[in-house]
Amino acid sequence: MLAFLIMVICFSRRWALSVLSYSTAKSPFRPEIKAFIGQCRTERKTGLECLNCGSLNDKDTYVGKGFFVQKCDQCPYYIATKGSLFRMFRFFGSAFDDPDPYYWDAKFHNLPYSRLYKGNYVSDPKKLAFFLLDEFGEALNEFNRSRIRDFESNWWFPKKLRSSADIEQAPNGLPDKEKPKNESATKNPIAITTVLMSVIIGTIYASTSFDRGHWVTFIFIGYPILMFLYLAIFLLVKRFLKNRKT
Ligand SMILES: [Zn+2]
Numbered sequence: 001m002l003a004f005l006i007m008v009i010c011f012s013r014r015w016a017l018s019v020l021s022y023s024t025a026k027s028p029f030r031p032e033i034k035a036f037i038g039q040c041r042t043e044r045k046t047g048l049e050c051l052n053c054g055s056l057n058d059k060d061t062y063v064g065k066g067f068f069v070q071k072c073d074q075c076p077y078y079i080a081t082k083g084s085l086f087r088m089f090r091f092f093g094s095a096f097d098d099p100d101p102y103y104w105d106a107k108f109h110n111l112p113y114s115r116l117y118k119g120n121y122v123s124d125p126k127k128l129a130f131f132l133l134d135e136f137g138e139a140l141n142e143f144n145r146s147r148i149r150d151f152e153s154n155w156w157f158p159k160k161l162r163s164s165a166d167i168e169q170a171p172n173g174l175p176d177k178e179k180p181k182n183e184s185a186t187k188n189p190i191a192i193t194t195v196l197m198s199v200i201i202g203t204i205y206a207s208t209s210f211d212r213g214h215w216v217t218f219i220f221i222g223y224p225i226l227m228f229l230y231l232a233i234f235l236l237v238k239r240f241l242k243n244r245k246t
Pocket of ligand 1: 052076
């Protein structure tokens, strides 16, 4: 009984995290690192070592929610601590689960480094990361797109609502029972509920200053509320559609 309960909790938590990840990836309010750097007020602070050119001078510093980035004064690279890089990845990449599976080996001018997903280099002994803003920004956008793709390739996800065309061809290995039945997205209650939930969660996420740790706590305690909310909206939408038809 206890094992079953734990299984249900783990499954629900994973499900809630993936909904949250999808919602923020899709949200029009999703923060982007390039916009963040463009709008952030800078302060001149003691510089981290630039691992591209070696500069140790004071640098312009951009401080965000739980992380900071410095712009090298001598070369085009941006510098962050390893911890900041991971927090930026979660924040700008809509990654709520553990990013460790995306951490792998990389080479920079034939020197051994690590890399979190794409578009950055990390020195593990120095716990420092560096990246070009365009490359890292594009890698984060790509990661967001992959989150959306993964979620929308679930067999139950309404085809009409899928945002990327390439999903249509994506093999998902499941029998295709969900053939489009001339059903427009505007009449599908699951579709409408998912969009409404995305907007609600995306708005809450963008308008609070919660860091990722708080969100995970919130999800852990609050996933029954999220599921309840989902169900409530679903029933309302269904009722609304029924009323409109008659
Ligand atoms: Zn530099």
